[in-house]
Amino acid sequence: MGGHYATLIIELTVLLLAIFLGIEVISKVPTLLHTPLMSGTNAIHGIVIVGAIFVAGASDQDTLTQVIGFIAVVLASANVVGGFVVTDRMLEMFKKKEPVKKANEAGAK
Amino acid sequence: MSENISNLLYLVSIVSFILALKFLSSPTRARRGNQIGAAGMLLAIGVTLAKSETGGGLSKSLDTGTYWLIAIAAIIGSAIGVIGARKVKMTAMPQMVALFNGVGGGAVALVALSEYHNIIRDHVSTTWDISLAIGISGLIGSVSFAGSIIAFAKLQELIHGRPITYPGQKIVNLVILGVGLGLACTVAAGVTHHWVLVVALLLALAFGVLFVLPIGGADMPVVISLLNAFTGIAAAASGFELGSNVLIVSGMLVGASGTLLTLMMGKAMNRSIGNVLFGAFGQVAAGAGDAAAAGGATGTVKSTSADDVAIMLAYARKVIIVPGYGLAVAQAQHNVRELADELEKRNVEVVYAIHPVAGRMPGHMNVLLAEANVPYTALKEMEEVNPEFPLAEVALVIGANDVTNPAARSNPASPIYGMPILDVDKAQAIVVMKRSMRPGFAGIDNELYLDPKCMMLFGDAKESVVKLVTAVKAL
Known part of the structure; x- marks a missing residue:
């Protein structure tokens, strides 16, 4: 049991550090990018796909966990893939901007 | 793959997520x-599939014979994700994020259910912290799933966007939450019956x-941000x-950042999160709106025509465009961009003033304008643009x-007293493009429209902008 609680304490430490890190990293994101931020973090919590794979692929599974795991993997992969693709689509539009603007300025002059 | 190597590789994944943010x-x-x-x-997915055993948790090892099943599930999910993400219109972005968030929450809840089932089936004795984690992740994941689906339905207008209320609503919600939490606590206390968690x-x-x-449709972005944190x-x-x-x-990075973002959104709207979630804002606003109208300024509203506005704009040196959700609804962002181009050809400086809550999500307006190829350097945040209003000959308010x-x-x-606003009233002249004199979502009259410097250009935002472009071109 001692070993178990040692693990728990390490996990809690990691959890608390992640909270501070999350706040720290986000507070530097400009409002300009808050929508991509929301969908980007949305994609990151799709990491639950790791848990879904544990369930779907567990060697000690039965029909019930197999069905649950299957659905969980479908949902989690939609979360991950959709989240990253949609964020990429948004950020792509932000990235294109510089050359467009320069072209316009050149045109104006 | 050994436990240590896979944990190291997971660490690489963690670092990549931090870098992404x-x-x-x-x-x-x-x-x-x-x-x-x-x-x-x-x-992270690759490492998980390559793992022979997992850490201190309940799942022991992966059976490679099930990989085809995981692959099929992943292909189905990815297809849904890609199609949804590629097809969605930029104006519909908030509900798409809600949907992807919801399915993630659902996956978490299913994982919890499955772990609980394993405990019962194998008669393993677990420690309280693991049972507690099952209870928490199951509950929050389910709330997030159901809440996100409703948020999606509201924004997609599958169900009415207006707040749906009935007497005793708060009590009913509290009872349901209380019983659910109670059952989750019994799970944490070591009770092992399937129905306990299922009912919870x-x-x-x-x-x-x-x-x-x-919660009204206009407040949905705050809800989505909160559910994302959940x-x-x-x-x-x-x-x-x-x-x-x-x-x-990774989960907690999102949890912490999502919570902070939610609070920031509340601050930009000058409302506490409690007020957004439980406030039934419409009622508060109706009462206070009367007071505002009673004590408010009196005057007449001046209406103008597209041709007059075109002249004002074309001979100005600096024009500040203030886009709001009305612009997005009318899908007028491309036409606004066209108007700005025409003005820039005449050496008019055009900047966009973006309020933090313009659009349906924080930063949503930036995305919509970026889609219309507006350079992000022309988009100015509130603090930056406010001192520039007195220098602008015209402030053009479109759907805000x-x-x-x-x-x-x-x-x-x-x-809305105390809410940070754009100092549009300090511009030398103001043109407001609006459908009608209907108040905004806060349900209050806007004194700006009574300002002697202010002129109204009534009509659909898109049609009006198109007329403006034609008129400016004709000059």
């Missing part, structure tokens, strides 16, 4: 960051639905369940309302 602080590097994050996610999850689903229903927290809790640091860190209302500065009786 960090790179979001600059528009030029943000996309690269997102790609790094996606690569980290692929790595069903109650959590019901709570998710009931808690989002009374799913993150739920994912972190399932990390405890499975003894997985990568889940704990409450964020321009001077009552937020001057009228303590107004429900």
Whole structure:
């Protein structure tokens, strides 16, 4: 049991550090990018796909966990893939901007 | 793959997620960051599939014979994700994010259910912390799932966007939440019966639905941001369940950042999160709106024509465009861009003033304008652009309302008093493009329209902008 609680304490430490890190990293994101931020973090919590794979692929599974795991993997992969693709689509539009603007300025002059 | 190597590789995934968020602080590097994050996610999935055994959690090992099943599930999910993400219109972005968030929450809840089932089936004795994690991740995941689906339905206008209320609503919600939490506590206390968690999850689903229903469509972005944080927290809790640091860190990064973002949104709207979630804002605003009208300024509203506005704009040196949600609804962002181009050809300086809550999500307006190829350098945030209003000959307000209302500065009786606004009233002339004199979502009149410097150009935002473009071209 001692070993178990040692693990728990390490996990809690990691959890608390992640909270501070999350706040720290986000507070530097400009409002300009808050929508991509929301969908980007949305994609990151799709990491639950790791848990879904544990369930779907567990060697000690039965029909019930197999069905649950299957659905969980479908949902989690939609979360991950959709989240990253949609964020990429948004950020792509932000990235294109510089050359467009320069072209316009050149045109104006 | 040995435990140590896989844990090290998970650490690489964690770092890639942190970098993804960090790179979001600059528009030029943000996309690269997102790609790094996606690569980290692929790595985490690969490592998981290659693992022979997992950490201190309940799942023991993976059966490679099931990989075809996982592959099919992943292909189905990815197809849904790609199609949804590629097809969605930029104006519909908030509901798409809600949907992806919801399915993530659902996955967390299913993982919790499955782990609980394993405990019961194998008669394993677990420690309280693992049972607690199962309870928390199951409950929060379910609330997030159901709440996100309702948020999606409201924004997609599948169900009415208006707050849906009935007497005793808060009590019903509290009872459902209380019973659900109680059952989750019994799970944490070591009770092992399938129905306990199943009923708890069903109650959590019901709570998710009931808690989002009374919230108006205009407040949905705050709700989505909050539910995004919820799913993150739920994912972190399932990390405890499975003894997985990568889940704990990634989930909590999202949980913490999502919570902060939610608070920031509340601040930009000058409302507490409690008020957004439980406030039934319409009622508060109706009462205070009367007070504002009673004590408000009197005057007449001046109407103008597209031709007159075109002349004003074409001979100005500096024009500030204030876009609001009305612009997005009318899909007029491309036409606005065209108008700005025409003006720039005449050496008029055009900048866009973006209020933090313009659009349906924080930063949503930036995305919509970026889609219309407006250079992000022309988009100015509130603090930056406010001192520029007195220098502008014309402030062109397109489909924005409450964020321009001077009552937020001057009228303590107004429900939006104290909300940071764009100082549109300080411009030398103001043109407001609006469908009608209908108030904005806060349900209050805008004194700006009574300002002698202010002229109204009534009509659909898109049609009006198109007329303006033609008129400017004809000059």
